[in-house]
Amino acid sequence: xxxxxxxxxxxxxxxxxxxxxxxxxxxxxxxxxxxxxxxxxxxxxxxxxxxxxxxxxxxxxxxxxxxxxxxxxxxxxxxxxxxxxxxxxxxxxxxxxxxxx
Amino acid sequence: xxxxxxxxxxxxxxxxxxxxxxxxxxxxxxxxxxxxxxxxxxxxxxxxxxxxxxxxxxxxxxxxxxxxxxxxxxxxxxxxxxxxxxxxxxxxxxxxxxxxxxxxxxxxxxxxxxxxxxxxxxxxxxxxxxxxxxxxxxxxxxxxxxxxxxxxxxxxxxxxxxxxxxxxxxxxxxxxxxxxxxxxxxxxxxxxxxxxxxxxxxxxxxxxxxxxxxxxxxxxxxxxxxxxxxxxxxxxxxxxxxxxxxxxxxxxxxxxxxxxxxxxxxxxxxxxxxxxxxxxxxxxxxxxxxxxxxxxxxxxxxxxxxxxxxxxxxxxxxxxxxxxxxxxxxxxxxxxxxxxxxxxxxxxxxxxxxxxxxxxxxxxxxxxxxxxxxxxxxxxxxxxxxxxxxxxxxxxxxxxxxxxxxxxxxxxxxxxxxxxxxxxxxxxxxxxxxxxxxxxxxxxxxxxxxxxxxxxxxxxxxxxxxxxxxxxxxxxxxxxxxxxxxxxxxxxxxxxxxxxxxxxxxxxxxxxxxxxxxxxxxxxxxxxxxxxxxxxxxxxxxxxxxxxxxxxxxxxxxxx
Numbered sequence: 175x176x177x178x179x180x181x182x183x184x185x186x187x188x189x190x191x192x193x194x195x196x197x198x199x200x201x202x203x204x205x206x207x208x209x210x211x212x213x214x215x216x217x218x219x220x221x222x223x224x225x226x227x228x229x230x231x232x233x234x235x236x237x238x239x240x241x242x243x244x245x246x247x248x249x250x251x252x253x254x255x256x257x258x259x260x261x262x263x264x265x266x267x268x269x270x271x272x273x274x275x
Numbered sequence: 276x277x278x279x280x281x282x283x284x285x286x287x288x289x290x291x292x293x294x295x296x297x298x299x300x301x302x303x304x305x306x307x308x309x310x311x312x313x314x315x316x317x318x319x320x321x322x323x324x325x326x327x328x329x330x331x332x333x334x335x336x337x338x339x340x341x342x343x344x345x346x347x348x349x350x351x352x353x354x355x356x357x358x359x360x361x362x363x364x365x366x367x368x369x370x371x372x373x374x375x376x377x378x379x380x381x382x383x384x385x386x387x388x389x390x391x392x393x394x395x396x397x398x399x400x401x402x403x404x405x406x407x408x409x410x411x412x413x414x415x416x417x418x419x420x421x422x423x424x425x426x427x428x429x430x431x432x433x434x435x436x437x438x439x440x441x442x443x444x445x446x447x448x449x450x451x452x453x454x455x456x457x458x459x460x461x462x463x464x465x466x467x468x469x470x471x472x473x474x475x476x477x478x479x480x481x482x483x484x485x486x487x488x489x490x491x492x493x494x495x496x497x498x499x500x501x502x503x504x505x506x507x508x509x510x511x512x513x514x515x516x517x518x519x520x521x522x523x524x525x526x527x528x529x530x531x532x533x534x535x536x537x538x539x540x541x542x543x544x545x546x547x548x549x550x551x552x553x554x555x556x557x558x559x560x561x562x563x564x565x566x567x568x569x570x571x572x573x574x575x576x577x578x579x580x581x582x583x584x585x586x587x588x589x590x591x592x593x594x595x596x597x598x599x600x601x602x603x604x605x606x607x608x609x610x611x612x613x614x615x616x617x618x619x620x621x622x623x624x625x626x627x628x629x630x631x632x633x634x635x636x637x638x639x640x641x642x643x644x645x646x647x648x649x650x651x652x653x654x655x656x657x658x659x660x661x662x663x664x665x666x667x668x669x670x671x672x673x674x675x676x677x678x679x680x681x682x683x684x685x686x687x688x689x690x691x692x693x694x695x696x697x698x699x700x701x702x703x704x705x706x707x708x709x710x711x712x713x714x715x716x717x718x719x720x721x722x723x724x725x726x727x728x729x730x731x732x733x734x735x736x737x738x739x740x741x742x743x744x745x746x747x748x749x750x751x752x753x754x755x756x757x758x759x760x761x762x763x764x765x766x767x768x769x770x771x772x773x774x775x776x777x778x779x780x781x782x783x784x785x786x787x788x789x790x791x792x793x794x795x796x797x798x799x800x801x802x803x804x805x806x807x808x809x810x811x812x813x814x815x816x817x818x819x820x821x822x823x824x825x826x827x828x829x830x831x832x833x834x835x
Binding site for chain 1: 397528529532533537540604605606608609611612624641642644646649650653654657658661673683723724725728729731732735736737738739740741743744746747751752753755756757765780
């Protein structure tokens, strides 16, 4: 019980200090790119191996790309109302509370 | 002990009392039995082989080497963890099904011949479906049937492939299969169905979220990972698998974004993570096969942890949709923290298990100069971090307060999650132990400054992308059609039409028969009433018909 309370308090504290958490994350991002620029690349297997911050740009662009692709596929092709498979994909909540497993 | 008792047999026989034991004695046996299995697996020396002669066929029910042992170790571990998680479940049938399912997984990885493999393959299918059906609701029942049909198809393909292979080679030994020929492709197709490779992958995200809370934990460990094992054993270096695996990594990631149910989201990530392993098998180098084995090992642990976390949420709230959850950290902080350890592990966060295994496969692609494969697998890692480690916990445990205030999960569930989390962490910081049990010697160093900087960049900037758009990334109260739509909608309609046609033909034939029968009956009645059979017949006519009857008897040999 004590541990539960302590963890909740810790998370609450982090939520309250959201601005500080954001600043720390931005600082870490800058640091990771800076270190990448300062440290000579260990590999030269691919053309992008020596480009500082390539992974950072790849991750950001990749994240936005994946979000765009899933939105396009979802709204353009595969989203259907929740009861589309009538009787098949019924509400997930029925009988859950009494589920033995 | 291990030398005379197959671990699968030990587990199957040991599972039988679970059907009748009750209360504390059942719980104690649930803990003791997997420990005995773990000891029995640990006692097996690499190189041990058990041969049997059966109906003229040489069978090898036990073939122990480093590849099979690595899978068997983690199977034995997850049986224990899964049983701890399931201690509160008072359902003997479910426990027996889980044990038989796990035992068949062990039997498959120790199988040295294709017949033994086939037998355990089919037991796995039959036992596992009960983990879905024991949810005891209509959706689970129907999903279980679809699961059964797809796996029955896989079983038939495997049997056909084994027969073709035996006819071609005269051998039933389960070793690397040479490329080409119907046997090669039939067996490969069967293995890929169990690996949930598209296009026959939809059974997994269809059925796993419908299984019981504890059943899903077992399901996540055995079917797909046994498939990875048999692919690594039978098809190393098959180029097709490289691209199929990469496709799986991205397919799973994209669909994981699309779904609303947290266990379905994690199920799609099984496809994605198995994609890394399939690609690793396709790459085929010693580093790639060891990376595949290592990733299967870590994946079983962190995926079980993630599904235990999601299962705990379902168990305690009765809900599993992102749109209905939020803010649960207030009352389920332990579950949240343990889930996050699984999330950091699957995302290859340094210090956690995925970092020391997934990067091996990506490194194997890099060593072979496969730039496109390297980038696409890295991109899938971006998606994995976003949906499993950011989106799901954000909309379940943090974010909008749903107002739900469930108590923490039961102690045994938290203990099971803690064991899995501890293993994820220990493997992450001391990977040498994992590397020492891999099939090939590993010359790979995960913790270099370059790897750490790149990985931190990858994760931090992925996080930036997520939080820039977090407002539009929540779950949608919709379902996402997948390829199972083809057999659930047009397939069902086609079946219904075919059924209607058959019913029509049957009904028409019966009506025609009855009409003819009634006509005959009317004719017979008419004849009887008319007195025609009783009329006087000419002697010549009687002689003629007697001759006809005698001739017929002779022709058809009735006198023989």
